[in-house]
Amino acid sequence: MPLNGNSSDNNTEKILNALDSSIVVIDDGGYIDYLNSAGEQFFASSLAQLKGHSINELLPPDSPLTTLIKQVQATGCGVSDYGLMLDTPRIAKQLVNVQVTPLVDQLGYAILTIFERSIADKIDRQLSHRNAARSITAMSVMLAHEVKNPLSGIRGAAQLLEQGMDQADQELTRLICDETDRICALVDRMEVFSDRRPLERGPVNVHKVLERVRQIAQNGFAKKIRITEEYDPSLPSIDGNHDQLVQIFLNLVKNAAEATASPNGEIVLKTTYQHSVRFAVPGSTSRTHLPLVISVQDNGDGIPPDLQDHLFEAFVTSKPKGSGLGLALVAKMVDDHGGVIEFDSQPGKTIFRVILPMSTEIAEQD
Numbered sequence: 001m002p003l004n005g006n007s008s009d010n011n012t013e014k015i016l017n018a019l020d021s022s023i024v025v026i027d028d029g030g031y032i033d034y035l036n037s038a039g040e041q042f043f044a045s046s047l048a049q050l051k052g053h054s055i056n057e058l059l060p061p062d063s064p065l066t067t068l069i070k071q072v073q074a075t076g077c078g079v080s081d082y083g084l085m086l087d088t089p090r091i092a093k094q095l096v097n098v099q100v101t102p103l104v105d106q107l108g109y110a111i112l113t114i115f116e117r118s119i120a121d122k123i124d125r126q127l128s129h130r131n132a133a134r135s136i137t138a139m140s141v142m143l144a145h146e147v148k149n150p151l152s153g154i155r156g157a158a159q160l161l162e163q164g165m166d167q168a169d170q171e172l173t174r175l176i177c178d179e180t181d182r183i184c185a186l187v188d189r190m191e192v193f194s195d196r197r198p199l200e201r202g203p204v205n206v207h208k209v210l211e212r213v214r215q216i217a218q219n220g221f222a223k224k225i226r227i228t229e230e231y232d233p234s235l236p237s238i239d240g241n242h243d244q245l246v247q248i249f250l251n252l253v254k255n256a257a258e259a260t261a262s263p264n265g266e267i268v269l270k271t272t273y274q275h276s277v278r279f280a281v282p283g284s285t286s287r288t289h290l291p292l293v294i295s296v297q298d299n300g301d302g303i304p305p306d307l308q309d310h311l312f313e314a315f316v317t318s319k320p321k322g323s324g325l326g327l328a329l330v331a332k333m334v335d336d337h338g339g340v341i342e343f344d345s346q347p348g349k350t351i352f353r354v355i356l357p358m359s360t361e362i363a364e365q366d
């Protein structure tokens with residue numbers, strides 16, 4: 001047993017439990033000797049439940065990982081493997097990086113470290129969305145000052161000119177007014193980015209939010225599209241802002257509706273609770289649990305590959321009349337909620353997933 005319960009072992013245990021990666025110590029007979037907190041979450045079982053049980057209860061005997069562990073126990077040399085698909089009786093299929101190292105002084109013992117790929121990928125994407133949201137904040141402040149004021153001057157001048165003009169010329173001045181109104185509306189939409197007031201939060205029932213979004217969609221832009229719901233009824237409340245959450249999902253459902261062709265267009269709204277996703281919050285030592293997953297799936301043609309790397313930046317659009325602000329706005333609002341947004345897209349199936357924290361009090365008991 002590597003940890004004997006004295007004070008330096010207590011510290012070691014604290015350190016091991018603070019790690020985001022799952023650590024499993026396996027003895028020379030293939031039995032589980034130790035599991036850190038991340039490992040408990042990953043395999044959805046406690047150390048007390050698993051200690052002394054065979055590793056085969058966690059990993060099928062034909063799993064490539066079982067072979068790696070046996071190899072390390074036999075040779076005493078460490079190995080790493082990247083992008084391994086873990087399919088275990090206890091957890092859903094997932095892609096991981098693993099490292100198996102022999103335990104010094106304990107012949108036949110192996111330490112298995114599992115790095116969840118999805119977490120690494122999500123943190124990367126989360127940071128790039130944050131940067132996108134910040135750069136647009138600066139631009140929206142500038143636009144409000146430098147564009148909106150001159151525009152109202154131009155509009156006023158056009159209205160004055162209109163009075164003394166004949167019908168044909170009035171059409172031109174009306175065009176000036178209409179176009180300046182359009183630019184003003186665009187700048188107004190961008191002003192949300194420069195709003196730095198703290199978010200007014202409270203417990204929000206996400207299913208009520210989705211119901212509202214579905215109603216708006218089916219009475220307007222998604223009249224002819226089938227919207228189905230797959231909800232986890234036990235989902236706890238979100239600590240968030242109701243109106244912003246409606247806006248987030250309205251933008252996602254609108255994009256989904258625009259991407260699907262009726263009469264076969266279909267959108268699936270889904271909510272799930274996942275146990276094992278934890279994030280390191282940049283600039284802080286705390287870890288956030290992000291267990292609430294709300295996804296919007298459509299059966300459209302998919303996101304054009306050349307847009308995918310910049311999807312959450314402002315003005316990225318493939319639509320003739322699109323402003324390309326929808327997803328930039330969504331990324332900012334999700335970020336303000338302490339959450340993450342990600343997507344998977346291929347022709348016929350595009351999913352946007354918004355992953356949000358639970359309200360703090362509940363998360364602390366976790």
Ligand SMILES: Nc1ncnc2c1ncn2[C@@H]1O[C@H](COP(=O)(O)OP(=O)(O)OP(=O)(O)O)[C@@H](O)[C@H]1O
Nearest residue numbers: 255256259302303317318319322323324325326327
């Ligand atoms: N569900 C989806 N399926 C396919 N492409 C999508 C989907 N969602 C977004 N996109 C692509 O991402 C681009 C950016 O979306 P975004 O919502 O930011 O802007 P937009 O919809 O073009 O304009 P706006 O939302 O401002 O009216 C879209 O133009 C489209 O090409």
Ligand SMILES: [Mg+2]
Nearest residue numbers: 251255326327
């Ligand atoms: Mg949009």
